[in-house]
Amino acid sequence: MKKILLTFAGNTDCKNIETGEGPILDILKELYFDKLYILYDQVRYVRCASKIKQFCEKKYPGLVVCYQVAMVANPTDYNLVYPAMVGAVKNILREEQGEEVSWTISVTSGTPVMHACWVLLVQGGVLDARLIQSSREEGVKVISFSLDDFPTITTPRQNKVLLTLAERENKVLRGRLGKGWEELIGEDPSVLEAKKKLTLYSEYDLPVFIHGESGTGKEVAANLLHINSPRRNGPFIAVNCGTISETLFESEFFGHKKGSFTGSSTDRDGFFVQADKGTIFLDEIGDLAPSNQVKFLRVLDQMTIRPLGGKERKVDVRIVTASHRDLEEMKNTGSFREDLYYRLVQLEVGLPPLRDRGADIILLARHFLDAYGSRYKRSKAFSPAGEKKLLEHKYPGNVRELQKIVRLAYINSTGDTIGPEDILLPATAGRELKVEIPEKGIDLMNEVIPAYMRAALAKTGDNAAAAARLLGMKPHTFRARLRKLIEKVK
Numbered sequence: 001m002k003k004i005l006l007t008f009a010g011n012t013d014c015k016n017i018e019t020g021e022g023p024i025l026d027i028l029k030e031l032y033f034d035k036l037y038i039l040y041d042q043v044r045y046v047r048c049a050s051k052i053k054q055f056c057e058k059k060y061p062g063l064v065v066c067y068q069v070a071m072v073a074n075p076t077d078y079n080l081v082y083p084a085m086v087g088a089v090k091n092i093l094r095e096e097q098g099e100e101v102s103w104t105i106s107v108t109s110g111t112p113v114m115h116a117c118w119v120l121l122v123q124g125g126v127l128d129a130r131l132i133q134s135s136r137e138e139g140v141k142v143i144s145f146s147l148d149d150f151p152t153i154t155t156p157r158q159n160k161v162l163l164t165l166a167e168r169e170n171k172v173l174r175g176r177l178g179k180g181w182e183e184l185i186g187e188d189p190s191v192l193e194a195k196k197k198l199t200l201y202s203e204y205d206l207p208v209f210i211h212g213e214s215g216t217g218k219e220v221a222a223n224l225l226h227i228n229s230p231r232r233n234g235p236f237i238a239v240n241c242g243t244i245s246e247t248l249f250e251s252e253f254f255g256h257k258k259g260s261f262t263g264s265s266t267d268r269d270g271f272f273v274q275a276d277k278g279t280i281f282l283d284e285i286g287d288l289a290p291s292n293q294v295k296f297l298r299v300l301d302q303m304t305i306r307p308l309g310g311k312e313r314k315v316d317v318r319i320v321t322a323s324h325r326d327l328e329e330m331k332n333t334g335s336f337r338e339d340l341y342y343r344l345v346q347l348e349v350g351l352p353p354l355r356d357r358g359a360d361i362i363l364l365a366r367h368f369l370d371a372y373g374s375r376y377k378r379s380k381a382f383s384p385a386g387e388k389k390l391l392e393h394k395y396p397g398n399v400r401e402l403q404k405i406v407r408l409a410y411i412n413s414t415g416d417t418i419g420p421e422d423i424l425l426p427a428t429a430g431r432e433l434k435v436e437i438p439e440k441g442i443d444l445m446n447e448v449i450p451a452y453m454r455a456a457l458a459k460t461g462d463n464a465a466a467a468a469r470l471l472g473m474k475p476h477t478f479r480a481r482l483r484k485l486i487e488k489v490k
Contacts, residue, residue: 001100005033006092006129008070009040010109014048017055023108023134024052028060030140031132033104035064039088041072041081041110043220046227050235054274066233068092075111082117089127103129107143184220185367186360190352194221197349202228207300207344209285210322212351215398218322219283221351226279231318234278239271242287242474249292251308260309272305272315279318285344286325286336287474293337300343319344354395354402362387364399368406369418380410382418389420450485453478 005027013022024038036056038049046067053065070088072080105122107115122129131143184195201208202225210218219238226236244252255270271280288296299305300319306312321344328345330336354361365382373379382390386409395401405423413422442448456467468478 001102002035002096003033003102003104004035004037004096005031005104005106006037006039006089007106007108008110008114009038009045009049009052013052013109014045017048017051020055020059023106025055026134026136027106027108027132027140028056028063031104033063035066037066037068037092039068039070039085039110041070041075041084041114043223043227046223046236050237053235066095067227069227069232076113078113078117081111081113082120085114085117085121086126089121093127103127105129105131106134107131108134184217184224185364186357187363188352188357188360190350191357191360194349194351197347198224199228201225201347201349203230204347205230205318206346207319207321208347208349209327209345210320210349210351211327212322212324213353213398214324215400216351216353217399218351219281221349222279222281222283222320222322225320226281226318229279229318231278235275236279236281237271237275238281238283240283242284242476245476246289246292249289250295253295254305255307255310257307257309260307267307270305270307272299272317273307273313275317276315277317279320282319282321284323284325285321286323286327286330287477289476289480290335290337293340296340297337297343300340321345354398361391361395361402364402365390365406368403369410372407372410376410378416380413380416380418383420385420386418386423389423389425393425446488449481453482453485 007024007027010023013024016022016025024036028036038052040046040049049065049067053067056063056065068088068091070084072084074080105118105127107118118131121127122131132140133143134140184191184198186192198221208222208225210221212218222238223236226232239253250256251268251270253270253272255268255273258265258267299315303315303317304312305315327336327341331338331341354364362382365387369380369382390402390405393405397404405425409418409423412424413419452471453467456470457464459470460466464479464482465475468475471478
């Protein structure tokens with residue numbers, strides 16, 4: 001008989017993965033299961049679930065770990081949580097149809113409403129399962145109190161209730177979240193168009209390119225593509241290509257075998273193997289060095305990789321890429337391979353800058369403020385003057401910058417209302433840099449940029465990484481330009 005554990009992923013699980021602790025992992029230390037289903041109600045828990053899966057693959061190689069969505073607009077609303085959980089459990093039952101299963105449910109992770117709904121779900125006959133709980137003090141315990149006095153939910157009435165609640169949930173989601181993609185908040189037409197494309201493309205196993213400025217939510221969009229795709233039970237691996245040096249490229253992406261180079265004391269799976277049967281998200285693909293762009297072609301054409309010092313092996317991944325740079329312009333100028341461009345840019349989604357999204361600024365600000373209110377157990381609200389001030393800012397850092405501004409405003413305000421005096425905007429906000437160009441023009445690449453690079457190096461004591469940060473450049477890009485500059489001098 002197959003033993004299966006159902007549980008939500010909770011905040012405590014997410015915080016303690018690296019140490020091998022948390023309710024889910026504590027249960028697996030004490031009880032044996034053949035399969036684990038991790039339910040999630042918000043996109044942010046997918047990464048947590050993915051890390052738990054990676055941990056289990058190493059610690060419990062015989063355990064199969066799957067994800068199951070139970071998306072709700074409000075995880076504390078019984079009217080929404082219960083039907084979402086019932087739907088999730090029924091999906092799992094269909095998945096395990098024909099198998100003889102011993103079911104166990106952990107009520108430890110998730111919200112108190114979810115804990116109660118597990119009891120309702122079992123007593124209502126949706127699933128015949130034992131309930132367990134976990135704590136540091138007492139370990140794992142079976143919930144054994146009597147439910148004899150609990151009213152039985154009859155099947156006809158249960159179906160009627162579920163239909164009513166499901167329709168209520170759909171109405172809430174349609175009105176507030178736009179087809180359930182609640183992590184991509186916004187009602188601006190450009191955002192709705194992006195959601196429409198993401199919804200459509202999620203079902204097709206083709207490469208997707210997401211373009212937009214830094215901080216617009218490209219990784220959130222990629223995550224949404226993954227969790228709504230047929231690969232939702234596989235891993236989601238996000239990689240920032242701009243942080244990978246040219247020399248470590250093959251080791252990082254394709255992996256290596258022990259002894260394949262100096263310092264390789266153990267085998268290591270590369271990003272593509274880690275993403276096998278799932279999705280790999282390659283952020284800032286435009287920062288990839290030309291010498292490494294060609295190495296992607298074989299993967300894209302044949303889905304084959306060769307670890308350093310190892311043999312070829314097949315991988316099965318969906319590739320999603322993103323960049324704040326204009327890849328088409330890079331293709332036209334020759335800085336990005338044309339053959340790679342056409343393999344990666346098959347389906348395309350654009351995310352607009354926050355400054356062009358109008359009232360979405362207030363929707364997002366209120367969302368962040370509500371999140372901090374829940375976290376710190378004190379609700380606050382913006383005054384009309386405070387919201388007016390938020391709308392006047394240009395947000396060069398987009399959503400990421402707005403989140404930081406709201407967080408500081410929450411901390412700065414002493415009362416329950418956040419006014420304009422509590423909102424600290426960058427000193428350069430709204431100030432345009434005035435540039436004068438002489439009649440004879442300038443040599444930007446050979447004079448201006450090198451001059452700024454030399455000044456940055458002088459200011460930082462020849463620290464290339466620090467100099468790169470001063471100029472807002474990626475360290476590897478700075479070093480590459482510096483090498484070219486030195487070669488020209490020679």
